[in-house]
Amino acid sequence: MRFTQLTLTLVTALAAEGAPPANSNRATYLDWSTFKANGVNLGGWLHQEQAIDPVWWDANGGAGLLDEWDWCANLDIDKMAAAGISVLRIPTGYNAWVHVPDSPLYTGSQTRFLRTISDYAIRRYGIHIIINIHSLPGGVNNLGLGGREGHHDWFNNQTALDYSYKTVDAAIKFIEESDFPDKFTLQPLNEPVDNPAAFGFPDALTDAGAAWVLSYFRGVLARVQATNAKIPVMLQGSFRPASFWSPDFVDTDNIVFDVHNYYFAGRPTTSANLPKFLCQDA
Numbered sequence: 001m002r003f004t005q006l007t008l009t010l011v012t013a014l015a016a017e018g019a020p021p022a023n024s025n026r027a028t029y030l031d032w033s034t035f036k037a038n039g040v041n042l043g044g045w046l047h048q049e050q051a052i053d054p055v056w057w058d059a060n061g062g063a064g065l066l067d068e069w070d071w072c073a074n075l076d077i078d079k080m081a082a083a084g085i086s087v088l089r090i091p092t093g094y095n096a097w098v099h100v101p102d103s104p105l106y107t108g109s110q111t112r113f114l115r116t117i118s119d120y121a122i123r124r125y126g127i128h129i130i131i132n133i134h135s136l137p138g139g140v141n142n143l144g145l146g147g148r149e150g151h152h153d154w155f156n157n158q159t160a161l162d163y164s165y166k167t168v169d170a171a172i173k174f175i176e177e178s179d180f181p182d183k184f185t186l187q188p189l190n191e192p193v194d195n196p197a198a199f200g201f202p203d204a205l206t207d208a209g210a211a212w213v214l215s216y217f218r219g220v221l222a223r224v225q226a227t228n229a230k231i232p233v234m235l236q237g238s239f240r241p242a243s244f245w246s247p248d249f250v251d252t253d254n255i256v257f258d259v260h261n262y263y264f265a266g267r268p269t270t271s272a273n274l275p276k277f278l279c280q281d282a
Helices: 054-060 074-082 110-125 158-176 207-228 242-248 274-281
Strands: 005-007 039-041 087-092 128-133 184-187 233-235 255-259
Touching: 074 110, 087 110, 110 128, 110 158, 128 158, 158 184, 158 207, 207 233, 207 242, 242 255
Parallel strands: 005 255, 039 087, 087 128, 128 184, 184 233, 233 255
Antiparallel strands: none
């Protein structure tokens, strides 16, 4: 199986390896099994999360406010590149790709801004872009970042699944219409949880929930393979390890696992034991 384990955390990144500016005449698709990335997550831009900047929200939002606007410009990409960043993970909501009836989330110009920033990062610095579909209809983990506060109604919901696949199809089309489809990885889900009481632990995803997620993963992989099998698919399987998921895929599947290691949820962390946890996760 061609896969590796990618760790994206709030406090650490993988080893750096610089990348030259992209050349559209020499498409080289990424092999995550050998690539070493120095990456950042561009959270709070196209997909809002109150927890990303609670100080701002508390000072400006008032009680109960769950939205804000932020911006990302070329200068931000310049700063990242100067720091040696070679991978940029950009979370988006399903609403950036499709309009779902009765959804209160805005659908409009997100992909236009995503195109502007991703093209600049790729053309100027050769940065690899991970398009992350951070939320899906109905909510995937009871959190606002999963699509809906207090709900995980995406599970076992055929209507939500249908719209999820429409979201994936739109993201694949976005990648294929780029001048640099080889500079993208698609991540179709983030932290699915159907047992919120165990958030941060493997049991946050029940066996029944894992079966639903696996079916979705396979559906996404089939869609990507039918269009362009060279595009890597990044799988985020809640807090279950890559070893749990990998037996369900074959050697030719072009996948990479994204493992989230948290130091504020799921295990008691202090300044004394944090270095130990970091070394264990490295």
